[in-house]
Amino acid sequence: MSQAENYIDWYSAQFELFQKNLNGKAGSPINQIRQKALASFSELGFPTLRDEEWRHTDISPIAAGHFKLAQFRPAFDALRKEIRSFTYGDPQMHQLVFINGKYVPELSAAGEMTAGVTVSSLAQAVENQPRLIEKYLAQYARYASHPFIALNTAFIEDGGVVHISRGTIRTTPIHLLFVAHADAGDFVSHPRTLIVAEESSQASVIESYIGLGKGSYLTNPVTEIVVADNAVVDHYKVQRESEEAYHVAVQQIYQGRNSSFTSLSLSFGGALVRNDINAVIDGEGSECILNGLYLASGQQHMDNHTLIDHAQPYCQSRELYKGILDDQSRGVFSGKIHVRKPAQKTDAIQSNKNLVLSENARIDTKPQLEIFADDVRCTHGGTVGQLDPNGIFYLRTRGISEENARKIMVQAFAGDVTNRIKVTELREQAEALVNDRLARRTA
């Protein structure tokens, strides 16, 4: 049996088990989507290095792994302590906690309720907001063309749903915390998140992915974000999976007219990490900002793929991704800017900067501009470099030790991204994580 048949059989068998546990809901509209998505997955199969979008990221360990849907539910009391440092102190904040993909109300914090803001788990939303789910879920992330979206969609069960109604402003962030408890054994979770900001609304959402315990697992999240006309969404992602984890995530963003979307993606954990962020700007006068920071060390592999699809005129996109690569780690950045023919006056700037701290670390960076309009401004730039020895020497001549000089320089490099975090608690957390990593390096 070939490997492809092997994993397709595996996930088909898992799917059958999953279907058996649906308790009579097998005929629901969402289940029809699941079945179609499984068919797509079986057709597509996992990507290989021969696929252009995956040529630097070998996911064969994922294909070879026999990951089961997680059943494990740890004792909540012990967990409450363990996850405390991953939650935020702001009592107004909605904080939804998911363990191995499933919502756990006992560990979640309701936060301050505001009219026009609905935050719930996907399982709840399917029951309570069927019209919302039917209208938006799986309408943006195209499972027919992306195997990991297909796999996620086939197993859609739980995740976060954020709905901000027309004209509602919610500046306090909404936190969705996905905890992978590795004690569950070789398991997979498929968190599915939907964020809908209706016309002229505003929201800020943090998605965190953390790993507890030791062991190998796969997190395969898909997030769909709809930013309607004149709406503003700030989205943060903090990825701190455990050392042996696989994390393959897709964020699919759809923007209306005069909308503003800002993404900031922080990658710290995981053995093999892939983030796809795809934004479609489908309305005039909109702005899309994608920022990212990835810190890889040891044998970590971190791949960030972004796509900004400028479909309409007078839109602006800004992108800054920075990477710090140490030891034998490997980074991949691919940033595509696609400007369609009607998207005149597009103004797009992309930058990917990498700091390579070890001779054995490696980064593949690839900007791609596909421009079909003739009156646009699109620029991109990529750098790969070491710490500036002149800067280190300058700091040392002022009495600062070589070790601290290096640390200061690396912090400054990362600070360019972390300074853009508007949520104070999150910014401080991100800075601490960068410092932690550096401290471990010199220890």
Place this chain on the structure above:
Amino acid sequence: MLEIRNLHVEVEGKEILKGLNLQVGVGEIHAIMGPNGSGKSTLAQVLAGRPEYTVTAGEVRYLGKDLLEMSPEDRAREGLFLAFQYPVEIPGVNSSYFLRTALNEIRAYRGLEKTGATDFLRLAKEKLKLVEMDEAFLSRSINEGFSGGEKKRNEIFQMAILEPKLAVLDETDSGLDIDALKIVANGVNKLRSKENAVVVVTHYQRLLNYIVPDFVHVLFDGRIVKSGGKELALHLEEYGYDWVKEDSWQNTDAVAA
């Protein structure tokens, strides 16, 4: 305070300093002048401990210690300060944070307590006045987007904070307009005392109108070929370096013969 004997230095395999001798005593101001390419900046950088510069022979004693054995940071902690000819821009590093870190590492080395944020701010504000710089400067990244004059004034400001025993100013005057030059010179003069010493490396005599040296040395082709009082600088200003070169060649010939 500083004693340089027969110093030979190579940069990328090329010998730049070829047996330099210099003695600087406590409380003295020395000017080192010379044409471009004579080795002035190499001398300044080698004193600060630039790793790319290889000392192939000679020795440097500083306060009775072997300076060449020390790391750049230990030299700074022992009170040596280099004002860079080309101060380095370090984006993302806040000037105030940087200087307080530097000050506290130096203080820790000397067994002194850390300077807290409030005390540091008070100190910094006071010293900023010396170089007529705005407080907003403290929150800017090190030298990033600074004008040439601002960068040089920043060097003197750092010197004022760190209070070195021996300051080496590497062409701190070049590229400055007369107002900035006066500010820089005034800053240096105010920091002068009987306990410290200053080595001014310069191409032009102009700065020496404001920082009056006790000794002037002419550096040519990697060696000090003439030393004298401040009148030597005036002579150089009037006659240029050509007469030194001829002299130097004659000396070389004489040695060769």
